[in-house]
Each structure stands twice: as structure tokens, then as C-alpha cells.
Amino acid sequence: MPTQAPPPLQPHTDQKGPVGPVPPGLERYYGQALAWGPCAPYARTESDRASYANPGLECARLEVPLDYAAPQGQVITIGVLRSPAADQQQKIGSLQLNPGGPGASGMSTAASLAGSLRNSELGERFDLIGFDPRGIGASEPAVRCLTDQERDAKRLDSDADTSPSGVAQTEREERDYAAKCAERTGTQLLANVGTRDVVRDMDVLRSALGDEKLNYLGYSYGTRIGAEYAEQFPGNVRAMVLDGAIDPGQSAIDQLVAQGAGFQRAFDDFAVWCAARQQCSLGHDPKAAVAQFQQITRPLVENPARAGDGRELSYTDASMGAIQALYAPSLWSQLDSGLAELRQGSGRTLLALADSYFSRDQSGRYSNTTDAFDAVHCVDDQRVLDPQQRREADRRYREAAPFLDDGNPPSAARDMCAFWPVPVTGEPTDPEVGALPPTLVISTTGDPATPYDAGVKLAEALHGKLLTYEGTQHTVFLQGITCVDDAGTKYLVDLTVPANGARCESK
The missing domain is CATH 3.40.50.1820 (Alpha/Beta hydrolase fold, catalytic domain)
Known part of the structure; x- marks a missing residue:
């Protein structure tokens, strides 16, 4: 009925x-x-x-x-x-x-x-x-940090360069992001x-x-x-x-590392599921799945893939698209299809998954979910101000989630919270x-x-x-x-x- x-x-x-x-x-x-x-x-x-x-x-x-x-x-x-x-x-x-x-x-x-x-x-x-x-x-x-166009541009920049000049560039961008949040939202709400x-x-x-x-x-x-x-x-x-x-x-770092390990376990489960299919984008040996995923996605660091409608798939978006699909087995077939497409040079399906993660609709408009995520995170959690501590956190994350390792050395770049304009209110x-x-x-x-x-x-x-x-x-x-x-x-x-x-x- x-x-x-x-x-x-x-x-x-x-x-x-x-x-x-x-x-x-x-x-x-x-x-x-x-x-x-x-x-x-x-x-x-x-x-x-x-x-x-x-x-x-x-x-x-x-x-x-x-x-x-x-x-x-x-x-x-x-x-x-x-x-x-x-x-x-x-x-x-x-x-x-x-x-x-x-x-x-x-x-x-x-x-x-x-x-x-x-x-x-x-x-x-x-x-x-x-x-x-x-x-x-x-x-x-409402919290608002970036325009729709600025958010698109930020997603295309993978910040993979971990050299001193690359870290300095990343931190300039993070500082600018925090300043835009303060200007467009107001420090009192933040x-x-x-x-x-x-x-x-x-x-x-x-x-x-x-x-x-x-x-x-x-x-x-x-x-x-x-x-x-x-x-x-x-x-x-x-x-x-x-x-x-x-x-x-x-702590926020321990949470991040534990989450990385969780996504790695989900990726391993996905690899076993995929290997049992007649066609699998990562091949039929689950133990080789991490290397296969890296082989497919790492070239995007230097060369984003075409994704239709004038858009490109960056390394960041490929990673976030995969993470989005690992939240639920109902999305695993979409991830498999997206990786198979990427082997052929198309990033369309993985970009759609990343759009879902970042709450971007088909007209190119974003909700303020990501802006608000950053704003809450930066006042809820203790900040990491020491570059050496940041590098060690990145090293631990790459070790916990090797499928998401882009192949570069760990980065000492501090995130936007290090430059946030208001104090922490949680611990x-x-x-x-x-x-x-x-x-x-x-x-x-x-x-x-x-x-x-x-x-x-x-x-x-x-x-x-x-x-x-x-x-x-x-x-x-x-x-x-x-x-x-x-x-x-x-x-x-x-x-x-x-x-x-x-x-x-x-x-």
C-alpha cells in the first residue's frame, strides 16, 4: 500500500x-x-x-x-x-x-x-x-569563506609540492583563506x-x-x-x-590518523569486492590494489584529467571522490567505474563523486558546508602551529592510508586554522x-x-x-x-x- x-x-x-x-x-x-x-x-x-x-x-x-x-x-x-x-x-x-x-x-x-x-x-x-x-x-x-568560483579553483590546486617554496605557497593560500572567512563572515560569528x-x-x-x-x-x-x-x-x-x-x-591529529586508517580498511574491503568482479579497474589481486590506485591517480598531480563541461579532475578531487565512495558500499560500483574511466583519460565520474563530497550542485553552486566545516573545526580543535609537528602528522597519515599517498615527502605546511582570526573554544x-x-x-x-x-x-x-x-x-x-x-x-x-x-x- x-x-x-x-x-x-x-x-x-x-x-x-x-x-x-x-x-x-x-x-x-x-x-x-x-x-x-x-x-x-x-x-x-x-x-x-x-x-x-x-x-x-x-x-x-x-x-x-x-x-x-x-x-x-x-x-x-x-x-x-x-x-x-x-x-x-x-x-x-x-x-x-x-x-x-x-x-x-x-x-x-x-x-x-x-x-x-x-x-x-x-x-x-x-x-x-x-x-x-x-x-x-x-x-x-551564514558562514561564508569562498565564492563558487574560488572553491572550484581551490579544488584544482592539489598543493602537492612539499619543498620549502611549495610549503610557503600553500601557507600563503591558507592564510588568504582564513582572511576571506573573517572578511565575509565576521569574526564575531566565527x-x-x-x-x-x-x-x-x-x-x-x-x-x-x-x-x-x-x-x-x-x-x-x-x-x-x-x-x-x-x-x-x-x-x-x-x-x-x-x-x-x-x-x-x-586530539585532532590522532583523530585524523585514525580516520586515515579507517578509510584504508574500507579501501581494502573495496579492493576485495572489486577483485571478485569479472571486470575490476584495480585488477584481480587485492594486495596490488593500492599500487594500482596510485598508478591511476598520481599522474593527476601534474596533469589533471578532462571531465567534461570545461572542467578538470585534479588529484585532490580524485582522492576526495574515492573517499566519498568509501562511505558506503552502495557507491563502490561508481568508484570502480570512475577509476576505469580515468584509465581511459576521463575524470567525469570521479569528479561527480567529489562534487557530492563538497556539496556542489549541477549548476555550479556550493552550499556552505565546507566553509562551515573549516570554521567549526578551527574553533573546536587545538591548532597545530609547529611545522615539524605538521610534517609528522602528514607522515603518520600517509602511513595509515597509503592509497592516498601522492608520492611526495610529507608536508610541513600548516592549515588555515594556524592563521584563524579567533581563539579556540573547545578542547x-x-x-x-x-x-x-x-x-x-x-x-x-x-x-x-x-x-x-x-x-x-x-x-x-x-x-x-x-x-x-x-x-x-x-x-x-x-x-x-x-x-x-x-x-x-x-x-x-x-x-x-x-x-x-x-x-x-x-x-
């Missing part, structure tokens, strides 16, 4: 807050009314324009202080999208979600999930809430765009939605948001599902959560981007339960794996956590 479309929602204003504890000086925010209306004006991408036209969705703007240390100062807004619970009489509350990044749109993710969840138990019992974190997507003002402030916005949203306790679903970087919220507001938590965990106590630390209710951490054994061990450590730090998924992909909840979906749903609805050592396997 086809899913019945929800009836169109009418514009209306709700004032359901303040609910729960209200920090001093923030009463106007916690008790604010939300004016709900059509979502079309909030669309920022081609795909959003299609999904936000759903008449069963409604959107509003949440007001929050730009600087929580000065709540009477400048006000900014957070874009919020809601898919109301199908059974309002039996509704448990709202389920806020964040898809990660940092820089990804929670509004877009909620809109894409709304249809499939409509007739599920989650869709019946929760209002599904997607929000765009401050500075991101439809939230205003200084207050980190996870520390996002979780405060989430608590304001919790109250304005009328929820005494928070229900939260965080993917990838969204697990860092969840861990930070649990530390700041442990008494305000009802339930948290954290899928694809970041280890909150791990790696295991959360101290106090009296936190049981949480559910889901970790995938072959997750390329957030390695399995990080989930184990986060579950321990939060004194929560770990659900292990045996597979090779990045995040898994609500992606059609019945065992995982059932366990996560039961937890969110009934607060029943899985048994110790619970595991699910791929289909």
Missing part, C-alpha cells in the same frame, strides 16, 4: 516554553514563540527545494544570542524544520537530530527522512526536528560558531518546543554535539542515540556527565570515517550502552538494517537499552 501523504499544514504560532531549567538571563529565548510556516523559503540547495515543498513539513526560526556571554547583544537565528508526529495524542516529544559534518544541514536530513519515517513507530511518537546549526545552511547569518555554542542553542530549542527533556539523534560529528550536551545539561536528557562516534578525548576531553540517563552508542566495525574503537570509548565515557554493527559503512541507524533500527527505536520509545555485547550484522 502506498504511504498516505500527510495533510497540508497551516501556518501557526506556538508558545510552549519555557520548559525545564532556564539559565539566568536567557528567559526571553527559552520562552519564545515559534512561527511555523512553509519550508520553501528555507531551501538553500536544489535538493532542498524539492524536499522542502512537502506540505507535511513546517519550518520556523529560533532566536538565540550570538554570544551567550552577552545575551542582551546581537541576536541570530537557527533554521528549524519539523515533521509532526503522526499520532499527536500519543506523542512522546520532539526528536532533534544532527547529521554531522560539521557543516551538514539537519533540516535537509529531517526532510529526507520524513517520508520513510511517517508510518513508523518513531514517526508516530515523535515530532522529527532538523535544525541547521548556527552559521550553517538556512541559519542566519568566534561563536563552535560546538560549545551549538549545544546551548539545542537547549533553547528544547524549551521552545515544549520538551522538558531532550531526545536526540546524532550522527558522526553530531555525536560530539551529543557528548557536549550531555556534559553541559545532563539533567535535561531523556534519550540519546549517537551513531558513528567521535572519540571526544582524542579534546572525555565528558564528565554526572547523573546522565542511559544513552545508546552505535558503532560500525568497518566505519571508515569514525573508527569502531571511538564508539567503544564514547559509550564508556557516557556510561551508556554500545550496539555493534558488523559492516563497512559510515553510520547505520535508520538506513534499512532492521536489527539496528529496531534496537534504536525501542530505546527511543521505551528507553529500553540493548543487552551488553549486543551486535547486528549486515544484510
Whole structure:
């Protein structure tokens, strides 16, 4: 039977807050009314324009202080999208979600999930809430660093030259990038765009939605948001599902190296899968796959490949296209095709994968995902200012992910964060959560981007339960794996956590 479309929602204003504890000086925010209306004006991408036209969705703007240390100062807004619970009489509350990044749109993710969840138990019992974190997507003002043309140009420059002159050139570009971010975004927003402030916005949203306790679903970087919220507001938590965990106590360099090792494991799995096919772009010996990949991609450092429509595939884009495909086995055949094409001199398919990674649409417009990723990263993580430390980090990354080694010596070039115009506001630390209710951490054994061990450590730090998924992909909840979906749903609805050592396997 086809899913019945929800009836169109009418514009209306709700004032359901303040609910729960209200920090001093923030009463106007916690008790604010939300004016709900059509979502079309909030669309920022081609795909959003299609999904936000759903008449069963409604959107509003949440007001929050730009600087929580000065709540009477400048006000900014957070874009919020809601898919109301199908059974309002039996509704448990709202389920806020964040898809990660940092820089990804929670509004877009909620809109894409709304249809499939409509007739599920989650869709019946929760209002599904997607929000765009401050500075991101439809939230205003937005972080913006590069124009579309400048982003295209940056992707063509692979910065592979690691000689002293090459490092100096790379650092000039990184310094210029940081300056453009400051000029086009403003240092005040850049200084207050980190996870520390996002979780405060989430608590304001919790109250304005009328929820005494928070229900939260965080993917990838969204697990860092969840861990930070649990530390700041442990008494305000009802339930948290954290899928694809970041280890909150791990340094940025150690995270990067662990991620490189994760992508290498996913590449090795791809190579085994590919070798079993009748035709494989990397040949039929998985042990030779790294060398074959390097043979195909390294020439791009000096000679980008034609990719159609006047565009070229750089070494950087070939690498990022491969990384994009390694996030999920459903993209492996596209990666195989792209590498086979590249052998013949065409970069079209790998460039399309890289466009997806960088959130570039077919008209050449970018969302601000990459700009926001850099802005959050530069205030959330400790900066590496020592060139020798940078060189050692690059050496470790190449060792962990040899398929991504371009053949040049490790680079001492510092990234844009070394030149960032505002101070760091976060630091790696295991959360101290106090009296936190049981949480559910889901970790995938072959997750390329957030390695399995990080989930184990986060579950321990939060004194929560770990659900292990045996597979090779990045995040898994609500992606059609019945065992995982059932366990996560039961937890969110009934607060029943899985048994110790619970595991699910791929289909």
C-alpha cells in the first residue's frame, strides 16, 4: 500500500516554553514563540527545494544570542524544520537530530527522512526536528569563506609540492583563506560558531518546543554535539542515540590518523569486492590494489584529467571522490567505474563523486558546508602551529592510508586554522556527565570515517550502552538494517537499552 501523504499544514504560532531549567538571563529565548510556516523559503540547495515543498513539513526560526556571554547583544537565528508526529495524542516529544559534518544541514536530513519515517513507530511518537546549526545552511547569518568560483579553483590546486617554496605557497593560500572567512563572515560569528555554542542553542530549542527533556539523534560529528550536551545539561536528557562516534578525548591529529586508517580498511574491503568482479579497474589481486590506485591517480598531480563541461579532475578531487565512495558500499560500483574511466583519460565520474563530497550542485553552486566545516573545526580543535609537528602528522597519515599517498615527502605546511582570526573554544576531553540517563552508542566495525574503537570509548565515557554493527559503512541507524533500527527505536520509545555485547550484522 502506498504511504498516505500527510495533510497540508497551516501556518501557526506556538508558545510552549519555557520548559525545564532556564539559565539566568536567557528567559526571553527559552520562552519564545515559534512561527511555523512553509519550508520553501528555507531551501538553500536544489535538493532542498524539492524536499522542502512537502506540505507535511513546517519550518520556523529560533532566536538565540550570538554570544551567550552577552545575551542582551546581537541576536541570530537557527533554521528549524519539523515533521509532526503522526499520532499527536500519543506523542512522546520532539526528536532533534544532527547529521554531522560539521557543516551538514539537519533540516535537509529531517526532510529526507520524513517520508520513510511517517508510518513508523518513531514517526508516530515523535515530532522529527532538523535544525541547521548556527552559521550553517538556512541559519542566519551564514558562514561564508569562498565564492563558487574560488572553491572550484581551490579544488584544482592539489598543493602537492612539499619543498620549502611549495610549503610557503600553500601557507600563503591558507592564510588568504582564513582572511576571506573573517572578511565575509565576521569574526564575531566565527568566534561563536563552535560546538560549545551549538549545544546551548539545542537547549533553547528544547524549551521552545515544549520538551522538558531532550531526545536526540546524532550522527558522526553530531555525536560530539551529543557528548557536549550531555556534559553541559545532563539533567535535561531523556534519550540519546549517537551513531558513528567521535572519540571526544582524542586530539585532532590522532583523530585524523585514525580516520586515515579507517578509510584504508574500507579501501581494502573495496579492493576485495572489486577483485571478485569479472571486470575490476584495480585488477584481480587485492594486495596490488593500492599500487594500482596510485598508478591511476598520481599522474593527476601534474596533469589533471578532462571531465567534461570545461572542467578538470585534479588529484585532490580524485582522492576526495574515492573517499566519498568509501562511505558506503552502495557507491563502490561508481568508484570502480570512475577509476576505469580515468584509465581511459576521463575524470567525469570521479569528479561527480567529489562534487557530492563538497556539496556542489549541477549548476555550479556550493552550499556552505565546507566553509562551515573549516570554521567549526578551527574553533573546536587545538591548532597545530609547529611545522615539524605538521610534517609528522602528514607522515603518520600517509602511513595509515597509503592509497592516498601522492608520492611526495610529507608536508610541513600548516592549515588555515594556524592563521584563524579567533581563539579556540573547545578542547579534546572525555565528558564528565554526572547523573546522565542511559544513552545508546552505535558503532560500525568497518566505519571508515569514525573508527569502531571511538564508539567503544564514547559509550564508556557516557556510561551508556554500545550496539555493534558488523559492516563497512559510515553510520547505520535508520538506513534499512532492521536489527539496528529496531534496537534504536525501542530505546527511543521505551528507553529500553540493548543487552551488553549486543551486535547486528549486515544484510
